[in-house]
Amino acid sequence: MTNEGEPIIVLDHISKSFASKPVLQDVSLTVAAGEALCILGRSGTGKSVTLKLMIALLLPDRGLIRIAGENITKLDGEQLSHVRRKIGFLFQSAALFDSVTVYDNLALPLHRLTAKSKKEIDESVDFVLNEVGLISDKNKMPVELSGGMKKRAGLARALVLEPEILLVDEPSSGLDRITASEIDDLLLEQKTKRKTTMVIVTHDARGARRIGDRFAVLDQGCLLALGRADELDYHGNAIVQKLFEES
Amino acid sequence: MIKWFQFIGEVTLFGIRAIGRSFSPPFELQTIWNQIEEAGSRSLSLVAASGFALGVVMTLHTRSTLVMFGAGAMIPRVQSLAFFVEIGPLVAGLLVAGRVGAGIGAILANMRATEQIDAIEAISIDSFNILVVPRIIACVAALPLLTVFMDFAGLLGGFCSEFAFSHLSLRLYVTRAFTDLQWSNFIPPMLKTTAFGFIIGTVSSFFGYTTNEGAAGVGRAATNSVVVSSLLIILADVILVKCIFLIFPESAI
Helix, strand or coil, rough: CCCCCCEEEEEEEEEEECEEEEEEEEEEEEEEEEEEEEEECCCCCCHHHHHHHHHCCCCCCEEEEEEECCHHCCCCHHHHHHHHHHHHCCCCCCCCCCCHHHHHHHHHHHHHCCCCCHHHHHHHHHHHHHHHCCCCCCCCCHHHHHHHHHHHHHHHHHHHCCCCCEECCCCCCCCCHHHHHHHHHHHHHHHHCCCCCCEEECCCHHHHHHHHCCEEECCCCEEEECHHHHHHCCCHHHHHHHHHHHC | HHHHHHHHHHHHHHHHHHHHHHHCCCCCHHHHHHHHHHHHHHHHHHHHHHHHHHHHHHHHHHHHHHCCCHHHHHHHHHHHHHHHHHHHHHHHHHHHHHHHHHHHHHHHHHHHHHHHHHHHCCCCHHHHHHHHHHHHHHHHHHHHHHHHHHHHHHHHHHHHHHHHHHHCCCCHHHHHHHHHCHHHHHHHCCCCHHHHHHHHHHHHHHHHHHCCCCCCHHHHHHHHHHHHHHHHHHHHHHHHHHHHHHCCCHHHH
């Protein structure tokens, strides 16, 4: 367990290309335990790639990534699995397993990765579903859920193992403003109640300002700005200004 | 041509990885059973119906010629040998490649496109172990059983067709069908379908699991799974028949 305020996520001179097209170029940033970092940027600037690098779903071409002190670019198998246990990931599309119910989506990681009994698993699933307001929908299939409900279910699955770090990819995409705000409320609650470290990729500057402690702005794979809201409000770069003011 | 060899190499490595994982824990027994149900029992009606129809048609085609040469009594034997030795294994393999292979390719490609495979990896579960290995094992296990159903459905179809012409009794038909039939005419061809099952499971899983073309890749993965599996099954059949003749010379008719 990383102490609050100590670096828990470190990206050190990260570069990543797809088919010789550079997506990230020499990006370095640090996230402290208990902190919420929001990554803003236009579409296709490498925000989601950054998030996937943090959980080793992608590997960087250059640079190193430390999660809770472990260099995940050198890990595989059991060691990587151990690090991933500390991380919850909410995908942009929620990525619910569509052949099983909401309950099974949440029970799967508990069943496979913990020694909990069936009763304890039921209790954990019910607790998390209650927190996200989906307790009455636990027996529904993902296809029966609305966009907002899918996001909540995805968030519940990301939280069910009580991760130290929560990575969130576009929590408000495809949602109306009210539903997006409800998802932001859940993330905010998570941050304040459980002190979960968060990295949130978003287009929504208003939501980012509510949740984030610090903000990173990416453009064309480069880190344009990194800092608190008051620092970015007066940033000289026009793209940073535009992205951060839009709400 | 280089791409074709590269593909063969990648699929081979994929298959070798699956074989390695099949023998190392954790064993996904429940998932394997579910996949056997999906690949096996849900293909049963298709395989049985096709076998029956082929049995009827084959008798219709061979009957007149055999009767012309005074060999009408050979019809059941010709039917049983044809089905047990070649038609049953090959057609069952091709049918399963069409039904199950397309399904595996499409499901896994859809899971890749909708980030479900990434989600499995993100929660520290080995996606290859729970998605690919059980499907390959299921295909290997289900295909010999489906082949047996295909063989007997074909014989039943042949009997029905023959009965319509000559009112031959079932008892006499079965007696004639199994006269001189050896285990080597039945067991090795049935076992070669495990290789067909491995081809179907591996190729289809490969196309579905490794796609990175989003939604467009789903249809392509399904189509490629069927086309390449079918082609490789036919090629493998040629090699395996030759191997069977070498190992069981008595089975060469």
